[in-house]
Amino acid sequence: MVDDTPNVLQVCTYYYPHTGGIQRLVRALVTGIDDVNFRIVTSQTRGRAAVDEKHGTTVVRAGCLGEVMSTPITPGFPYRLRQHLDWADLVHYHVPFPLGPVxxxxNRVDTPYVATFHDDIIGKGPAIYPYEPVLDRFLxxxxxxxxxxPQMRDECARLAGVRDKAAVVPIGVDADDTPVSPKPLDGRRLLFxxxxxxxxGVDHxxxxxxxxxxxxxxxxxxPERESLERHAREEGVTDRVTFEGFVSEERLDELYRAANLFVLPSSAPNESFGxxxxxxxxxxxxxxxxxxPTGVPYVSVDGETGRTVPPGEPAEIAAAAExxxxxxxxxxxxxxNAQRRVRETFTRGQMLEQTLAVYRDALAAD
Incomplete structure (x- = not known):
C-alpha cells in the first residue's frame, strides 16, 4: 500500500529546548496534526550541528557560531535544508528568519512552500536593506x-502585493469545555x-x-532586566514590583491564577500577536x-475583554488598571467575555484544522 500522507518540513529559527512563541506554535503543529508527517530544520543556539528527536519529531539542527540581531550565524543552514527538501512535499517556513528564505x-528548488508571517523585520536599520528584496521575492x-x-493581513505594507494568498489562522491554545466561570475581583495584583x-514596554x-x-x-x-530593576528603584516602586525571572509551568499557572489583571504594554509593532x-x-x-497596528488589540478587545490604551503612555495604563x-x-x-472569546476564536483545535486546510490548498495548487 502506498502511503500518501504528505511530508511537511517545518523551518524555524530555533526549537526546544529553546522556548518562545514560535517554538510553542511549531510544537503544537507537529504534535497536533495527525494527517501529516513532520520534520523540523532549525539552528542550534550555539554549537555543532546535530540531529535529535523532540515531541516524536526528527529535529535537524544546523551548527551555530552565535547570534547577531536575533539571527543565528549558521553557515551550514542552506546545506542542512537541502538535505531534507527532497523528502518534503511541502515546506512551512516561519518568518522573520532570514536564513530560511535565503x-x-x-537551493533553487521547486518544492512548494507556505510561510507563516509572524511579523516584519522592524528596527534593524540599514543592516536589513539587502535582505528586503530577498524576502519580497520569497513571499x-x-x-x-x-x-x-486580520490586522496583519490588511495593514502590513510588506504584504500589500500578496494579500490575495494570505490566510488568517489565529494562534490557539488548549481550551476545555467547562462552563465559563468569571473570576471574582478578589485583590489588586497585576501580571506581565x-x-x-x-x-x-515594561518600563512604561x-x-x-x-x-x-x-x-x-x-x-x-x-537583556533589559537590569535596567528595568534600576528603573523600578528610580520610580520608587520596588516594594510593589517583583521580578520573578524564568519560572516553571506550575509557578506560572499559580501567578496567572493569583493575578487580577494581565498587562501587555508593548510599545512597538514587533509585538505581532501576544x-x-x-x-x-x-x-x-x-x-x-x-x-x-498588529494583532495585539485583536486578541483582547477594548471594552469587551479589557482595555486598550495608547502605547508608551504610563498614565493611560495606570488609569485603565484603576x-x-x-x-x-x-x-x-x-x-x-475573555474566557468566551478564547473558546470561540482562539482554540488549538481551530488553529490545527485551519493550518491543515492551508497545507491541502498549497499541495493542490502546486
Missing amino acids: SHLL DGAERIIVTS VGRLVDFK LISAMADVDARLSIVGKG IVQLEAMQRGLPVINTSL DLLADASRYRRYSE
Whole structure:
C-alpha cells in the first residue's frame, strides 16, 4: 500500500529546548496534526550541528557560531535544508528568519512552500536593506502565506502585493469545555509575562505602578532586566514590583491564577500577536493591552475583554488598571467575555484544522 500522507518540513529559527512563541506554535503543529508527517530544520543556539528527536519529531539542527540581531550565524543552514527538501512535499517556513528564505532561494528548488508571517523585520536599520528584496521575492513565490490576525493581513505594507494568498489562522491554545466561570475581583495584583526586551514596554508599566495601588509580578528574562530593576528603584516602586525571572509551568499557572489583571504594554509593532494574552484570558483575566497596528488589540478587545490604551503612555495604563479594579461588576463581565472569546476564536483545535486546510490548498495548487 502506498502511503500518501504528505511530508511537511517545518523551518524555524530555533526549537526546544529553546522556548518562545514560535517554538510553542511549531510544537503544537507537529504534535497536533495527525494527517501529516513532520520534520523540523532549525539552528542550534550555539554549537555543532546535530540531529535529535523532540515531541516524536526528527529535529535537524544546523551548527551555530552565535547570534547577531536575533539571527543565528549558521553557515551550514542552506546545506542542512537541502538535505531534507527532497523528502518534503511541502515546506512551512516561519518568518522573520532570514536564513530560511535565503537558504530556500539559494537551493533553487521547486518544492512548494507556505510561510507563516509572524511579523516584519522592524528596527534593524540599514543592516536589513539587502535582505528586503530577498524576502519580497520569497513571499511572492509562496503558495500560501499564513498570518495570525486580520490586522496583519490588511495593514502590513510588506504584504500589500500578496494579500490575495494570505490566510488568517489565529494562534490557539488548549481550551476545555467547562462552563465559563468569571473570576471574582478578589485583590489588586497585576501580571506581565514575556521577554524583557525594549519593545515589550515594561518600563512604561513600571512607571505606571507609581499611580496604581496594586502589586505587579514581572515574569520573564532578557537583556533589559537590569535596567528595568534600576528603573523600578528610580520610580520608587520596588516594594510593589517583583521580578520573578524564568519560572516553571506550575509557578506560572499559580501567578496567572493569583493575578487580577494581565498587562501587555508593548510599545512597538514587533509585538505581532501576544499569545500570553490568550493564556491570561482563558483563566478569566481581563487584559490591558496597547493599540498597536498588529494583532495585539485583536486578541483582547477594548471594552469587551479589557482595555486598550495608547502605547508608551504610563498614565493611560495606570488609569485603565484603576478603572478596572474599581468596578467589580464590569470586571466579572470582562472576565467572562475573555474566557468566551478564547473558546470561540482562539482554540488549538481551530488553529490545527485551519493550518491543515492551508497545507491541502498549497499541495493542490502546486
